[in-house]
């Protein structure tokens with residue numbers, strides 16, 4: 001740290017012990033200590049009574065503080081001295097070539113000049129300004145640039161904030177969208193599960209009908225077969241008989257054989273089969289409406305396929321559900337899925 005010059009030492013001695021600044025309008029107390037008028041007045045107001053000296057604590061009976069004129073004069077002189085010293089410090093720079101004070105600034109060479117430099121061949125034609133004036137001009141330019149830089153900084157700060165806000169908004173939206181998808185698919189799974197149960201339950205009735213008709217058909221066919229068995233047995237026995245016995249009632253026997261026709265062309269219960277195929281058709285319609293692609297099993301069987309693709313499932317969950325209506329199916333007494341058209 002540079003050593004204090006004598007003027008600075010002097011200023012230290014001229015400092016008020018309350019505000020630690022150089023005295024302003026100093027006043028003196030009975031004890032001989034001095035303070036700024038404003039500082040000691042504030043002390044008295046805070047104490048709300050007769051003030052004691054902040055430096056030595058001795059009580060003071062004064063109501064009006066006496067100005068310390070001598071001290072005020074010394075303070076004034078010290079200030080002037082300080083300014084002169086400061087000016088001297090600034091003017092210390094001298095031209096290395098001519099030993100004169102550098103008081104001018106050459107715009108073209110951006111260089112400090114003394115009066116002799118200014119008259120030289122090199123700078124005679126150059127625009128030259130006093131140092132203070134040139135400094136003021138450049139300060140103006142620098143301040144203009146500072147304003148622009150601060151403005152730009154503010155804009156960038158604003159952009160940064162906006163961008164953060166936008167990102168936050170996006171994250172909120174994305175989160176909401178994800179939650180929506182998850183809950184929609186949860187609803188769809190629930191709905192599909194219900195429809196699966198309904199369709200399976202509806203197959204019970206045709207299953208039962210077909211099972212019953214199958215049993216009846218088998219019984220009927222078995223009866224027919226055993227009737228034919230006894231007729232064949234009788235005919236074969238007849239063929240073994242001697243001619244005289246064989247010819248007995250031969251015409252009526254033959255007529256019985258020929259009159260017999262295969263009477264029953266048995267079909268599988270048509271009503272049950274129709275019910276089953278209705279359910280299958282409904283299943284297909286439901287899948288098509290929901291945009292569900294065909295299973296590998298269906299592809300292998302060559303069942304008709306719509307224009308499905310995994311990437312483009314054309315399903316709008318907001319409206320798809322509205323088309324699915326649960327209704328009472330009177331025929332089967334089951335709740336069944338019907339498709340509005």
Ligand SMILES: [Zn+2]
Nearest residue numbers: 016019036039
């Ligand atoms: Zn003071």
Ligand SMILES: [Zn+2]
Nearest residue numbers: 031033053056
């Ligand atoms: Zn004192």
Ligand SMILES: [Zn+2]
Nearest residue numbers: 095098114117
């Ligand atoms: Zn010079």
Ligand SMILES: [Zn+2]
Nearest residue numbers: 106109123126
């Ligand atoms: Zn020059």
